[in-house]
Amino acid sequence: MTFISNDPSYWPYISFYIFTSYWQVVMVIVVVYDWVLTLGQEIELIWRQRWSLMTVLYLTVHTLYWNTVFCCYSSGNYAIGIADSCSATMFYTENGTSMAVNAMLGVIMIARLHAMYQGSRTMLMFLVIIFLAINIACGVIAAIGLNDAVEEELILSGIYVCTGVYSGDDQLLFSMTWILNTVWEVLSLCLSVCVAVKHFRERRQLGPLTGSTVGDCFRVLIQSHVLYFSSFVGVSCLQLTLISPEILNSDSIGVSILGGALEVLLIMQMFVLGPRLILSVREYHTKLVAYSNAETSMNSIVF
Numbered sequence: 374m375t376f377i378s379n380d381p382s383y384w385p386y387i388s389f390y391i392f393t394s395y396w397q398v399v400m401v402i403v404v405v406y407d408w409v410l411t412l413g414q415e416i417e418l419i420w421r422q423r424w425s426l427m428t429v430l431y432l433t434v435h436t437l438y439w440n441t442v443f444c445c446y447s448s449g450n451y452a453i454g455i456a457d458s459c460s461a462t463m464f465y466t467e468n469g470t471s472m473a474v475n476a477m478l479g480v481i482m483i484a485r486l487h488a489m490y491q492g493s494r495t496m497l498m499f500l501v502i503i504f505l506a507i508n509i510a511c512g513v514i515a516a517i518g519l520n521d522a523v524e525e526e527l528i529l530s531g532i533y534v535c536t537g538v539y540s541g542d543d544q545l546l547f548s549m550t551w552i553l554n555t556v557w558e559v560l561s562l563c564l565s566v567c568v569a570v571k572h573f574r575e576r577r578q579l580g581p582l583t584g585s586t587v588g589d590c591f592r593v594l595i596q597s598h599v600l601y602f603s604s605f606v607g608v609s610c611l612q613l614t615l616i617s618p619e620i621l622n623s624d625s626i627g628v629s630i631l632g633g634a635l636e637v638l639l640i641m642q643m644f645v646l647g648p649r650l651i652l653s654v655r656e657y658h659t660k661l662v663a664y665s666n667a668e669t670s671m672n673s674i675v676f
Contacts, residue, residue, distance in 0.1 A: 377527075377528040378527075378528070378529055378530075379529075379530050379531075380529075383529045383530065384530070386529065387529050387530060387532055389628075389629055391532075392626070392629045392633075393629050393632055393633055395633070396632070396633030396634075396636050396637060397636070399633070399637055400636055400637050400640045403637060403640065403641060403645070404640060404641075404644055404645060407645045408435075411648075411649075411652065414652055414656060415652070417659070418652055418655040418656060418659060419431055419432070419651075419652075419655075422655070426480075426484070427481065427484060427651050430477050430480060430481055430651070431648050431651050431652075433477060434474055434477055434478075434643070434644060434647060434648055435644070435648065437470050437473065437474055468515065468519055471643070472511065472512065472515060474643045474644070474647070475508075475554065475643070476508050478643065478647045478650070479504050479508065479557065480504075481647070481650050481651060482561050482650070483497070483500045483501065483504060485565075485594060485598070485650065485654070486500055486561060486564055486565060486568075487500065489564075489565060489568045489569070489591065489594060490564075490568055496564075500561075500564075503557070503560065504557065507553050507554070507556065507557050510553055511550040511553050511554065514546050514547075514549050514550050514553075515546070515547070515550055517546060518546035518547055548612075548613060551609055551612050551613060554605075554609075555605075555609050558602055558605050561598075561602075562598060562599070562602045565594065565595060565598050566595070568591075569591050569592075569594070569595050572591055573591070590654070590657060590658075590661075593653055593654065593657045594653075594654065596653075597646075597649060597650055597653040597654075598650070600646060600649075601642065601646045601647070601649075601650060604638060604641060604642040604646050605642055607638050608635065608638045608639050608642055611631060611634060611635040611638065612635060614631065615628075615631060615632060615635060
């Protein structure tokens with residue numbers, strides 16, 4: 374149902390959504406800028422390499438991003454006059470895309486951890502079980518929350534605005550999904566740090582030249598993982614802050630900035646730092662092969 378009003382009391386609400394919509398432009402600029410910077414690496418490390426599961430995941434994440442930007446964000450949540458309708462299909466597609474990308478990033482993380490644990494089947498089974506349990510639970514919770522959510526079209530002083538209406542229980546359900554995802558990210562970080570610390574201790578005991586190649590790769594893995602985890606922590610903190618009823622129902626400039634920052638950090642986490650989890654390892658391996666004429670023990674952790 375469309376709500377139409379020219380009441381001046383809605384002007385702060387209009388200003389809030391127009392200001393927030395500018396962050397969508399910032400998101401596109403950030404990702405396009407990063408894509409331009411990494412285009413050479415993508416061609417060399419993705420398109421010219423043998424195809425694998427990681428290649429498919431990398432390209433799928435990029436495809437989902439552009440689909441989300443041009444099909445969902447342009448006519449979904451925010452408007453500067455360009456959106457003329459609210460589509461339930463796009464509403465569900467946007468949320469479904471976010472869940473799909475998070476699941477694919479989880480698969481990438483499993484591959485990295487499996488490699489760091491030298492192909493341990495026990496660790497692989499443990500990670501898969503935890504991953505499936507968390508993602509199935511998040512999927513069910515999100516489906517319940519989205520089923521009760523309503524996408525409404527507002528025409529306020531001639532400006533089209535699409536907005537989602539959520540109940541208090543829906544906000545609680547969405548916060549539960551973020552908590553479960555946080556548990557997964559903390560677990561993966563702890564496992565990465567544990568195996569890295571163990572490896573560096575063994576390397577120190579055996580001597581500085583022993584296993585230096587694998588040690589350098591572990592350093593690359595940990596650095597990219599910590600950066601990715603830091604972005605996830607920032608997104609989680611902002612997300613949990615914005616679901617507060619006082620902040621959720623506010624149209625102040627501060628809340629607009631927080632909401633925009635959340636959008637930018639979320640996109641950076643999923644579509645910038647996420648693919649770099651693959652690029653960082655492949656880039657290191659390419660440099661290693663370029664300076665080495667022999668096979669190395671790195672082959673077991675290249676994907």
